[in-house]
Amino acid sequence: MPIPRRLAVASIPLMVIGAGLGQPAFAQTADEYVLILLDHSTSMGDLAVTGAPTPTFWDNAIAAAQNWVHHDKLTKQGDARPSRAYAVWTFFDDTCSRCPSKVCGCPNTQKNVRQIWPQRPSDCAAGSGGSFESTTNMCVIAGNEAGDKVYDLLKNKVLASLGKQRPGTHSNTPLAESLCLAVEKLYAAARHKPKLLVLETDGGDSSSVSACSGYGSVPLPGDTFQKKESWGLTKGSWQETFLRRIVRMARFPPRPDDPRANAAQEKAAVAFGRGILLPGEKLPSTLRLRADLHYAICDPANPTSAPCGDTDRLADSPARELAAKTGPKIPSIHAGEISFFKALAQGLTDSTVREFVRVPAAALGRKHKIAGDVDDSGCVDDTDLYLLTSKELWFGRALPTAEDAVRADLNRDGWVNQKDAAILLSTWGKRCRKGAVAKKPPLPE
């Protein structure tokens, strides 16, 4: 297999599964179990816009994950909201710690995943709305009013602080392996309860070495699984091996307590029967997927920054030339990966794929005469804050044609969130008549 130039990888030692797989679960107190998996590979640091140094795909991934958490928080009707257990995982990168003298730049050691949050019971203790479930190592957020604070903690503290941790320069993409571990974790946590995997990625599996790994598949006709062997996926592709693992979860239950036993279960599931995915096998009925795909459209006639210009990507075979000087425009994420996630979302209950495609920075946000004056009334006051935090806009996307959202996107990153509210509050009361503005409110959640 070719090695992607930007993701230079030396030989990868036998993987150590483990981090974050949690303990075997018995008591399941939540109605739903949610795992947020954030691809923290080098290429996630690529620009999500052309013409400005930010936002990156990573910034967008964090904002998109915050958007989902906010969405979940708002599912409260009266006092009724499902109680949900959450955990946040990222790809594990310990490159620096394992280098001699902690000098970065040595061969990559990133492999599979680790749990970022919660790490200890106190991580969930925002008021009385959260509790640490020791059997799953997940944070259960209450369905009532008290849970709001924990949703805010997850959204505005945990995810926001992760946003500041830029991907390293030697971080590869163990996507297939991480997907297997994530679904195994959810299955072990709550076999019979609803499970949700939230995935933020730019694709390009480059370093999976477990039984779940493989080459990239060709795209599926119509982005749907076919009723035939391998469901229309390339035999032995990572997409097919991942599916083989998850459709056989009941027959080969994960062993989160024992990495070696778990790897054996993966291997057995993937090899079961004739190995290939069979037409009669079914996707798990209790699993949902929210996949957010972050990518650029690379135009050979108008080359832009990375990932366009890369000589090869490992997600498919043969490797593609994103650096081609001629030819059609192509997405930086492989067509076989977009197609796979779309088919998966179609095949699973209530599942979604969102595509976050690189846009010109100049198209985002609005420069107001007075920073923070969302409605351009000439004064920064509660009307501006009211508009910015309205249910329709708050923590949502702000792309051209959504005029209200674009006006409220003060830092011009394509989102309306706390970063914009902070700008508004920094100019609170500016140019307003004396005594006409209320005391500056706290940063809204």
Ligand SMILES: [Ca+2]
């Ligand atoms: Ca913004």
